[in-house]
Amino acid sequence: MTAHRVVVVGGGNAGLSVAGRLARYGVDDIVVIEPREHHRYQPIFSHVAGGTARASQAERRQADVIPRGVQWIQAAVTEIDPETDTVRLDSGDAITYEHLIVCPGIQNDFHSIPGLEEAIRTGSASSHYEFELVATASRRLRDLRSGTVVFTQPPGPASCAGAAQKPMYLACDYWRATGVLPDIRVVFVVPTPTMFGMPAIDEELERKVEEYGIEVRHEARLVEVDATSVLIGSVSGDRTERIAYDYLHVVPPQSAPDFLKGSPLAAADDPGGFVEVDPRTLRHRRYANVWSLGDAAATTNSKSGGALRKQTKVLALNLVATLKGREPDERYDGYSVCPFTVSRRTMVFAEFDDEYRPKPTVPFWPGLARERRSTWLIDRYVLPWVYWHLILQGRA
Ligand SMILES: Cc1cc2nc3c(=O)[nH]c(=O)nc-3n(C[C@H](O)[C@H](O)[C@H](O)COP(=O)(O)OP(=O)(O)OC[C@H]3O[C@@H](n4cnc5c(N)ncnc54)[C@H](O)[C@@H]3O)c2cc1C
Incomplete structure (x- = not known):
């Protein structure tokens, strides 16, 4: 002792x-x-x-x-x-x-969704919330040329919940640049009634969602996974929908x-x-x-x-x-933040308090909430340096 x-x-x-x-x-x-x-x-x-x-x-x-x-x-x-x-x-x-x-x-609770661990083991699903899975996720998103990809954000407490959306926009931008976006159906499952919960941020994210043609299932969650389809349920529990997928990109429930x-x-x-x-x-x-x-x-x-x-x-x-x-x-x-990489060059940066009221570092300037190149550069290059x-x- x-x-x-x-x-x-x-x-x-x-x-x-x-x-x-x-x-x-x-x-x-x-x-x-x-x-x-x-x-x-x-x-x-x-x-x-x-x-x-x-x-x-x-x-x-x-x-x-x-x-x-x-x-x-x-x-x-x-x-x-x-x-x-x-x-x-x-x-x-x-x-x-x-x-x-x-x-x-x-803790990432992959086990709490029936079938999810098996789908990850076989490579039909992956996540960027576990370091060991990130390389697979990156490869699957890069190599997809057609079919359906489902992205999920879980209900309940999560580490930087909005980070569920970051690889989705990055991938859509890449698919658009390589000409395959029209052949890919992108479905996003999110527990909230809007994309984030702050009007200024929602407006920017909804514009990008429309631009990329993403189908959003609001107030919904991932219920069950098998090798070829996912079961989506409404958060209130009164509706379900089965979607066939080619790749599932999941952010797991957390505790x-x-x-x-x-x-x-x-x-x-x-x-x-x-x-x-x-x-x-x-x-x-x-x-x-x-x-x-x-x-x-x-x-x-x-x-x-x-x-x-x-x-x-x-x-x-x-x-x-x-x-x-x-x-x-x-x-x-x-105070908290959520940086959304809405393309491979630009970012929408949310700063807010525990009631989702804006809390900008630069008072009275809502500028960071707009899609910008400068905030993307800060997120990708400046913050990692500041962190280390x-x-x-x-x-x-
Ligand atoms: C994919 C992803 C993207 C994110 N993006 C952003 C972002 O863009 N901006 C942002 O601000 N935040 C982001 N976050 C959130 C941010 O990373 C976390 O909020 C932050 O790391 C929390 O710090 P922490 O120390 O509480 O937990 P962690 O940084 O996870 O550290 C916990 C540590 O505890 C250790 N540990 C676990 N169990 C034990 C044990 N039994 N005994 C001793 N040690 C133990 C672990 O090994 C780990 O090192 C993101 C998170 C993820 C997962």
């Missing part, structure tokens, strides 16, 4: 940036527990699937991106006991903490990692199993020395890396205040 001042569960976007920030603020003895040898920048998965980036650009060695002043333990957490301030690891070791930050991300579900950290009434924090202070509602942020936290915002830019600062300042015996008085405002060099070090 070893003891540390701050233990961080998960060395993804949230874990490394909050650990880096705490180290910068002078906190010592910070440990990140992360099983993976390689760190992944997930936003670029959409570009890989859509053919505008290579898979190798999504990964770096974890050892190379751990922030200065932070220790990495390569292991997976199997259990958290907040009554005894203890985490247990798959190595058999146990670690105690003064403060715990829980951020192991979100908290299994070891969190049913643990004392999740709210008893949350079927997703996310960590029950105050969505403003990011402190656990029942355990004062437990904190959570990112995709694993039961916050009210749309889950995204953009949201983390604000969350890491709030959490780190609140934790430092607590260590100094003060009340945590920083508040996260629910500044965000993961807790500097942005």
